[in-house]
Amino acid sequence: MVQQNQYDVIIIGSGAGGGTLAYKLAPSGKSILILERGEFLTREKENWDSREVFVKGRYNNAENWLDATGKEFQPGQHYFVGGNTKFYGAVLLRMRREDFGELQHHGGISPAWPLGYDDFEPYYTQAEQLYQVHGERGIDPTEPSASGPLPFPPISNEPRIEELAGDLRRIGNTPFPLPVGIMLNEADRHLSPCVRCSTCDGFPCLVDAKADAQVVCVDPALEHSNVTLLTNAKVTSLKTSPSGRSITSVEVERDGQRETYSGDVVVVSCGAVNSAALLLRSIDDRHPNGLANSSDMAGRHYMAHNNSAMMVLSRRHNPTVFQKTIGVNDYYFGSDDWQYPLGHIQMLGKSDSNMLRESAPRLVPGRVLEEMAGRSLDFWLTSEDLPSPENRVTINSSGQVVLQYSENNTEGHRRLVNKLRGMLKEIGCEGRLIPRSVYLNKKIPLAGVAHQNGTLRFGSDPQESVLDINCKAHDLDNLYVVDSSFFVSSSAVNPSLTIIANALRVGDHLLERLR
Numbered sequence: 001m002v003q004q005n006q007y008d009v010i011i012i013g014s015g016a017g018g019g020t021l022a023y024k025l026a027p028s029g030k031s032i033l034i035l036e037r038g039e040f041l042t043r044e045k046e047n048w049d050s051r052e053v054f055v056k057g058r059y060n061n062a063e064n065w066l067d068a069t070g071k072e073f074q075p076g077q078h079y080f081v082g083g084n085t086k087f088y089g090a091v092l093l094r095m096r097r098e099d100f101g102e103l104q105h106h107g108g109i110s111p112a113w114p115l116g117y118d119d120f121e122p123y124y125t126q127a128e129q130l131y132q133v134h135g136e137r138g139i140d141p142t143e144p145s146a147s148g149p150l151p152f153p154p155i156s157n158e159p160r161i162e163e164l165a166g167d168l169r170r171i172g173n174t175p176f177p178l179p180v181g182i183m184l185n186e187a188d189r190h191l192s193p194c195v196r197c198s199t200c201d202g203f204p205c206l207v208d209a210k211a212d213a214q215v216v217c218v219d220p221a222l223e224h225s226n227v228t229l230l231t232n233a234k235v236t237s238l239k240t241s242p243s244g245r246s247i248t249s250v251e252v253e254r255d256g257q258r259e260t261y262s263g264d265v266v267v268v269s270c271g272a273v274n275s276a277a278l279l280l281r282s283i284d285d286r287h288p289n290g291l292a293n294s295s296d297m298a299g300r301h302y303m304a305h306n307n308s309a310m311m312v313l314s315r316r317h318n319p320t321v322f323q324k325t326i327g328v329n330d331y332y333f334g335s336d337d338w339q340y341p342l343g344h345i346q347m348l349g350k351s352d353s354n355m356l357r358e359s360a361p362r363l364v365p366g367r368v369l370e371e372m373a374g375r376s377l378d379f380w381l382t383s384e385d386l387p388s389p390e391n392r393v394t395i396n397s398s399g400q401v402v403l404q405y406s407e408n409n410t411e412g413h414r415r416l417v418n419k420l421r422g423m424l425k426e427i428g429c430e431g432r433l434i435p436r437s438v439y440l441n442k443k444i445p446l447a448g449v450a451h452q453n454g455t456l457r458f459g460s461d462p463q464e465s466v467l468d469i470n471c472k473a474h475d476l477d478n479l480y481v482v483d484s485s486f487f488v489s490s491s492a493v494n495p496s497l498t499i500i501a502n503a504l505r506v507g508d509h510l511l512e513r514l515r
């Protein structure tokens with residue numbers, strides 16, 4: 001069959017942003033081409049094998065990038081249909097209302113977004129429906145107002161986590177049910193697609209019961225005959241018209257062959273680092289510094305959060321299977337002894353001895369690791385990092401991605417870690433808090449790019465931003481971006497729900513444009 005190469009819309013990347021946009025546009029009947037550099041992730045027993053996933057890195061298929069000193073590292077991200085949502089913990093939090101405004105942090109100012117919470121609210125509601133979020137409103141003290149309830153009830157706490165939640169409440173905290181996108185039906189377990197297993201956070205779901213972008217968006221979009229997906233299709237550059245104002249062709253490397261496609265509208269959604277890299281690699285006479293970069297802003301303001309994965313070895317056993325059920329936001333905006341934001345705490349997926357083996361000295365016997373894993377409680381702490389023009393993506397002369405990042409705004413995060421340590425001590429979870437770097441599968445902090453965002457920020461001033469408020473490039477008439485690149489600040493919650501909500505919002509704009 002001859003491959004059509006002219007489309008109404010080309011979407012590059014099928015993760016949280018691109019996959020969601022494809023779902024939104026599919027019923028329009030417009031011809032839509034999704035170009036995805038990865039394959040469908042194979043469903044196999046190894047999906048749930050922590051040795052395969054965490055120790056052997058079976059699905060770590062990203063190429064090496066370089067840090068500011070030229071040292072290579074493998075970023076903790078994955079190229080598959082569905083993008084990084086195939087591996088995510090599916091915690092789907094809204095940014096707080098205040099996160100959309102200017103916020104004073106200890107390390108500086110978190111700038112205001114060009115749109116407010118109320119502009120995103122309807123799309124957050126749609127995103128929660130689409131990604132089947134389980135949870136309960138009204139408990140999280142920092143939760144913004146919402147126009148409707150969450151579509152599914154909260155995931156229940158297993159006994160050790162219920163006990164932890166009770167202990168935290170006793171000392172004045174407000175643990176709340178984490179909003180999670182998994183298809184668990186606890187009322188009728190025999191009908192539940194999700195089997196509530198211990199290998200969810202950081203693993204692909206063998207039974208397709210995680211609400212990832214492939215399962216809830218790309219697969220349904222492909223049921224429409226006007227939607228085409230090409231896998232193994234890596235976009236290498238975008239070419240423009242003689243005026244330089246529109247993208248005329250999309251250059252692709254597919255199974256070792258070069259191919260060219262064109263679309264009336266081209267949407268880039270490769271993840272914040274790769275989207276910036278693609279634009280910076282697309283150089284021509286009209287765009288000597290890369291596309292959409294007349295302001296010299298493309299690639300700058302990279303953010304990834306100040307994140308820590310922490311494990312406490314409690315005296316009590318912790319036989320929990322699905323641990324990611326509670327969060328604490330009491331210190332999101334400050335604490336009794338600190339006027340600046342600290343951040344967000346959530347449970348992590350449960351550690352097992354294979355994950356601990358990665359960071360333990362080689363001589364530690366397996367039974368000791370088993371014992372440790374049997375007692376561990378695992379936490380993920382996120383604090384905001386601030387956008388700095390010097391934290392940026394560039395391309396070196398060989399075309400490799402260089403990621404330059406210096407940590408900032410770290411004092412609030414340090415205090416959040418200490419706060420958690422103090423809370424656990426107070427409730428008698430004595431033992432040691434140790435960094436669980438194995439979660440990132442590397443000890444290089446820069447490689448932990450799971451929450452990457454901000455490299456092509458949106459705004460109304462073309463001198464200060466790359467995209468306009470519809471996420472169209474200021475410099476081009478038909479180029480859009482719908483992944484996490486558009487973020488102006490990173491907030492301290494996981495990014496996906498905001499990416500999804502924004503893709504739905506931009507989808508409405510595109511439907512209007514394509515009419």
Ligand SMILES: Cc1cc2nc3c(=O)[nH]c(=O)nc-3n(C[C@H](O)[C@H](O)[C@H](O)COP(=O)(O)OP(=O)(O)OC[C@H]3O[C@@H](n4cnc5c(N)ncnc54)[C@H](O)[C@@H]3O)c2cc1C
Binds near residue numbers: 038077085270495499
């Ligand atoms: C282990 C882990 C746990 C996480 N847990 C959570 C969580 O609980 N909650 C949360 O909100 N977020 C979580 N995240 C982060 C979340 O997965 C990302 O924020 C989200 O997937 C980003 O969406 P995106 O559309 O920006 O990019 P991605 O989902 O990364 O999608 C980008 C897509 O573009 C493709 N691509 C890249 N370059 C090209 C190219 N040149 N040509 C064609 N295709 C290309 C990639 O293969 C990929 O499919 C987690 C991430 C990881 C790794």
Ligand code: SF4
Binds near residue numbers: 193197208209
């Ligand atoms: S907990 Fe449910 S959604 Fe997560 S991997 Fe297991 S079966 Fe899949």
